[in-house]
Amino acid sequence: MLKDANPMKNAETHAGEALRGLLEKIPILQVKGIDTEAVSSDWAPDLIVQLLVDGRPHQLVCEYKSNGQPRYARSALLELLNYVAHRAPRATPVFIAPYISPAVRQLCEEKGVGYLDLAGNARIAFGGVFIERMVADKPxxxxxxxxxxxxxxxxxxxxxxxxxxxxxxxxxxxxxxxxxxxxxxxxxxxxxxxxxxxxxxxxxxxxxxxxxxxxxxxxxYTTPTGERLGFYTPLHGSTLETAARSALRADSGPGRAAFASFSAAQWLSPYARTGTHYFFADDEGLRKLQAALKLSPSSKGENVIITVPKDSGLLADTVEPAPGAVCTSPVQTYLDLSIAGERGAEAADHLRQERLSWPQ
Missing domain, CATH: 1.10.10.10 (Winged helix-like DNA-binding domain superfamily/Winged helix DNA-binding domain)
Structure with missing residues (x-):
C-alpha cells in the first residue's frame, strides 16, 4: 500500500497506480506494497515496490519525472543506477514519466533500466519476468x-x-x-x-x-499554410529557366519568389526532373512570375504551381546557387520533398546525402 504518512503528489500517485496495474496483470507477481522513501538529505527513489515473484521477494526502485525528455531522463537514470549499486544491488531500477520517447526508451535499455510511461509504454525485465508494451500514438x-x-x-x-x-x-x-x-x-x-x-x-x-x-x-512536417495556385505556361526548357531567373533576381523589383520543392532540388542536388515547376512567392513575387512566365490560370494541365505562404520566413530562408536561381534553402527543400510522394521522398534522401550530411 502507499504509505499514508508520506503521501505522494498526485502525479506520483498516478505513477504508482499505473505501475501496480501493470504488475498485477502478471500471474506470477504479487504486489506486497508500494512505498515512498522518507524525505532526507540523500537522494532516494520516489517509489519502492515490494514484490513476490513466484513466492520470492524482489524490489523495484522507481524514479518519477514530470518531464521525460532526455535531459531529465539521463540524470534520473544515473541516480537510479547509483542507488541500486550502493544500496539495493538486487533491485531493478525503473524510470517513470508521463511520456517516454523512443530515444529515451533506447537509453533506458542501454543502461539496463526499466521504464513505464503514463501513455502505456513499458519495458521491465528481471529474473524470469519480461514485460513490454508499446503504444502507437503519442499523447x-x-x-x-x-x-x-x-x-x-x-x-x-x-x-x-x-x-x-x-x-x-x-x-x-x-x-x-x-x-x-x-x-x-x-x-x-x-x-x-x-x-x-x-x-x-x-x-x-x-x-x-x-x-x-x-x-x-x-x-x-505538413504542407505550409497558404494559397496554392495552379497555372499553365507555354514556356519550356531554357526559355522558361531564363525567364524565371530574371523574375527571381533581387534587383527585378519589389516582391520575393523562389524555386521550391522539385524545382529547387534541380539547382541544389539534381535527382529527377518533373513536368511541373514549383515556386514560393509573396503577392508581388506572384505577379512578377505571372508576367515573366506568361502564366494563365489552369484547373487542368497545370505545369506551374505557386504557393503564397502565410509564413514569410520561408521566403527569407533562401540560397542562390546561380545568378537569379533563388531557391528555398536545402533544409526547407528537403522538408517539402519529404511530403511530395514516393518520388519526392527519393529526391529528399538524395538531397540530404548531398547537402545535409552532418557527423552523427
Missing amino acids: AAQQRELKSLFRPKSAQVLRAMLREPGRAWRVTELSETSGVSLGHVSNVRTGLIDREWAHTSGDGLVLSAPNALLDAWRDS
Missing part, C-alpha cells in the same frame, strides 16, 4: 509540444541554426539573425536542450544532434 500534449517547436516562428530559429550547425549561438544573435523575439528564442533553446538536440558551451548554444532534429521535423 496529444506531447504532439502539441513537439509541433510548437516547428511552428513558423520557431522554425525561423531552427533554419538559422541548421545553416551553421557547428556554430555556437548567443540568444541575442539568434534573435537578430532569425528575426524572432528573445523570449521565443529562449523557448526554442529550452526545447532543444531538453531533447538533447543542442547543448550549451562557453560560447553559446550549439546543435549536438542536427540529424535527430531534422528527422523529428520531417516526421511532423
